Amino acid sequence: MAPTMAVSSTDSFDITDFVINKGNGVKGLSDLGIKSLPSQYIQPQEALINIIPQQSIPVVDMSNWDNDPKVAESVCEAAEKFGFFQLVNHGVPLEVLDGVKDATHRFFGLPAEEKRKYTKELSSTNNVRFGTSFSPDAEKALEWKDYLSLFYVSEEEASALWPFLCTKLMTALMEKLNVKEIDKTKESLLMGSKRINLNYYPRCPNPQLTVGVGRHSDVSSLTFLLQDEIGGLYVRVNEGKGEEDGWVHVPPIEGSLVINVGDALQILSNGRYKSVEHCVIASGSKNRISIPIFVNPKPNDVIGPLPELIDAGEKPKYKNILYSDYVKHFFRKAHDGKKTVAFAEISS
Numbered sequence: 001m002a003p004t005m006a007v008s009s010t011d012s013f014d015i016t017d018f019v020i021n022k023g024n025g026v027k028g029l030s031d032l033g034i035k036s037l038p039s040q041y042i043q044p045q046e047a048l049i050n051i052i053p054q055q056s057i058p059v060v061d062m063s064n065w066d067n068d069p070k071v072a073e074s075v076c077e078a079a080e081k082f083g084f085f086q087l088v089n090h091g092v093p094l095e096v097l098d099g100v101k102d103a104t105h106r107f108f109g110l111p112a113e114e115k116r117k118y119t120k121e122l123s124s125t126n127n128v129r130f131g132t133s134f135s136p137d138a139e140k141a142l143e144w145k146d147y148l149s150l151f152y153v154s155e156e157e158a159s160a161l162w163p164f165l166c167t168k169l170m171t172a173l174m175e176k177l178n179v180k181e182i183d184k185t186k187e188s189l190l191m192g193s194k195r196i197n198l199n200y201y202p203r204c205p206n207p208q209l210t211v212g213v214g215r216h217s218d219v220s221s222l223t224f225l226l227q228d229e230i231g232g233l234y235v236r237v238n239e240g241k242g243e244e245d246g247w248v249h250v251p252p253i254e255g256s257l258v259i260n261v262g263d264a265l266q267i268l269s270n271g272r273y274k275s276v277e278h279c280v281i282a283s284g285s286k287n288r289i290s291i292p293i294f295v296n297p298k299p300n301d302v303i304g305p306l307p308e309l310i311d312a313g314e315k316p317k318y319k320n321i322l323y324s325d326y327v328k329h330f331f332r333k334a335h336d337g338k339k340t341v342a343f344a345e346i347s348s
Contacts, residue, residue: 010344023116025132025146030202037206052246063089083261083276108200127151144282148198190300205281212280214335220262230288236277239320267318270305299324318344
């Protein structure tokens, strides 16, 4: 394990080797007790955000879902206007959510040599990956985050954690688009694969100089996020609407799940549902975890505006694109806001 002595400077050793190659991650740096942020993590000024206080995203109570159609309408409205919302009384047991958080803490509490077994170079499968930052080879400034990523396509594995929620939400969102049935083809397009990340954001010296995750939108159809009580997730609001453009905090609500629209659903809905930029701010006082489940098309699916929308007379805003090509484009560069979507846009 990394030594736990207070260190005023990290100039005397190779940060890349310590953090990435030896599997210590930024948790290892934090555990060293460093007093100042290494230069590799200092973000340019434009990466930092303007926070709008006293605003946030909608909260939808699902307790009356089966009896009140306004609940599903609230979900669709939030997906159209905000791209982000929180769900409470969603039916996933609290003990399941707590168990996932406990497992996350246990993994990141392992010695570095144990976590290193799951790095890109050493993992026995591409479906399990331990890493740090986002894409270190492409980034000019690293992000203050470690993660374990697991990819799967088995519905049995998915339903063990989130039994019915994704299908419920996706059915409502499709009905709003006059897509009446989610057949096998659409099921694959909308939710054919899943990736779960266990994210760890350790205490950070000089948190105002860096980010936990840079500003980006997800490449998923929908993302389901479980966050702990620490907070730090921010969402961009009012972009291009003539109002104050800024970022609002998503306050932790015990037992809630944060849902956001990803790029794939924006493309499939021909822009009706919006994926929205978000980011994570580092904390100077506490360790934070979050667990997103990314619900995606299958890698070999071709995504584009749904045929029902084009048949109804809508002009396509996006070209058809192999989903795996879209994802590769996302991961070959640093986080850069919503620029990935332009990869699929039809030039006017």
